[in-house]
Amino acid sequence: MxxxxxxxxxxxxxxxxxxxxxxxxxxQKKYGPGVTDTEIKIGNIMPYSGPASAYGVIGKTEEAYFKKINAEGGINGRKINFISYDDAYSPPKTVEQARKLVESDEVLLVFNPLGTPPNSAIHKYMNTKKVPQLFVATGATKWNDPKDFPWTMGWQPSYQSETQIYAKYLLKERPNAKIGVLYQNDDYGKDYLKGLKDGLGSKAASMIVMEESYETSTPTVDSHIVKLKASGADVFINITTPKFAAQAIKKSAEIGWKAEHFLNNVSASVGSVMKPAGFENGQGIISAAYAKDVSDPQWKDDAGMKTFLAFMDKDFPEGNKLDNNVIVGYGAAQTLVKVLQMCGNDLTRENVMKQAASLKDYRTEILLPGIKINTSATDFAPISQLQLMRFKGEKWELFGDIISADVGG
Incomplete structure (x- = not known):
């Protein structure tokens, strides 16, 4: 018994x-490195110092946004542990920081690292290690290459798509333009230049009268502006980062160069470029946008803008609302939160990339009406639409339709 x-x-x-x-x-809970029942470790690399330090605010905005998400209970109960390092926009330093994040901090992914040369330096490493290099903060076209680099994805519109849109505009409005180009001598500058030439097609050789490149280590681009004016160019394509963009706008005004001025979107910030350059010097400059501009009164009753401004007041009061880099950081952080929510309890690196490649008509509050985020297993370019805008008074005014660029990976 x-x-x-x-x-x-x-x-x-x-x-x-x-x-x-x-x-x-x-x-079933499936976790990759950096994930527990209570935490998701996210890595980030930003130029908090050095020639591109104006972009450091992107990292600060993201940090504030993740703190807000954590205060609201996190993502499916897990808090984001955001580890952000300074690389001073120096590629060897970027490599060092990426290794630290992957090999000693053991983050789940590296999110929104900034700059084309820095990201190029870690591109192969991240893919060899199979760590997501997700929503990189640069518009180089090469981030859209899921076949050869399945662990890297962009976020903002590609540089080539932007200059193709300027080219479309010039061929229609100024077919006899004499174009002078100033560009940063690296992958970022060359990518924009390629888009311009592709967009102008057979007319590129006759329309572009001068190409001037500069190094990020140079203190000023003033001498290049003087040369471009002397070339007789009546259209100026300004492919520069914020510090040099402000110098170029100022110098053009100083020497009375009255060319029609196109300024790349990465330097279209009212707060960090147009204001320091002097509003009076920026009148009539054309750029392109995919995100709303806080200084534009047309958004004052917009629900998305109200949500963004409430975030600024409560969670990031030290941030400058007029700096469109803040808007970019906010939009990218929202997109990452969406992807992590879509992952549910399968927080592996593989599933992060799978979900990032499954965004359908997703909109963050900061995108212009009509612009949507779409990705797929063969399309790693989340945003590929832009609208032209012209600087008037102390703000940008949108004009024309939303334009889609046709740029492959």
Missing amino acids: PAMHLRLAVLPAAVAILAAATSGALA
């Missing part, structure tokens, strides 16, 4: 173990 008794006692225990195993299988 005691033996029989023992067998019966074992049976409920076995059933309990089986039940636990089954329910565990249903709510």
Whole structure:
């Protein structure tokens, strides 16, 4: 009898173990590095110092946004641990920081690292290690290459698509233009230049009268502006980062160069470029946008803008609302949160990339009406639409339709 008794006692225990195993299988938690039941470790690399330090505010905005998400309970109960390092926009330093994030901090992914040369320096490393290099903060066209680099994805519109849109405009409005180009001598500058030439097609050789490149280590681009004016160019394509963009706008005004001025979107910030350059010097400059501009009164009753401004007041009061880099950081952070929510309890690196490549008509509050984020297994370019805008008074005014660029990976 005691033996029989023992067998019966074992049976409920076995059933309990089986039940636990089954329910565990249903709510299977799969974690990659940096993930626990309470935490998701996210890495980031920004130029908080050096020639591109104006962009450092993007990292600060993201940090503030993730703190807000954490205060609201996190993502499916997990708090984001955001680890952001300074690389001073120096590619060797970027490599060092990426290794630190991947090999010692063991982050799940590296999110929104900034700059084309810095990201180029870690491109192969991230893909060899199979760590998501997700929503990089640069518009180089090469981030849209899921076949060869399945662990890297852009976020903002590609540089080539932007200058193709300027080219479309010039061919229609100024077919006899004499174009002078100033560009940063690296992958970022060359990518924009390629888009311009592709967009102008067979007319590129006759329309572009001068190409001037500069190094990020140079203190000023003033001498290049003087040369471009002397070339007789009546259209100026300004492919520069914020510090040099402000110098170029100022110098053009100083020497009375009245060319029609196109300024790349990465330097279209009212707060960090147009204001320091002097509003009076920026009148009539054309750029392109995909995000709303806080200084534009047309958004004052816009629900998305109200949400963004409430975030600025409560969670990031030290941030400059007029700096469109803040808008970019906010939009990219929202997109990452969406992807992590889509991952559910499968927080592996593979699933992060799978979900990032499954965004359908997603909109963050800061995108212009009509612009949507779409990705697929063969399309790693989340935003590919832009609208032209002209600087008037102390703000940008949008004009024309939303234009889609046709740029492949």
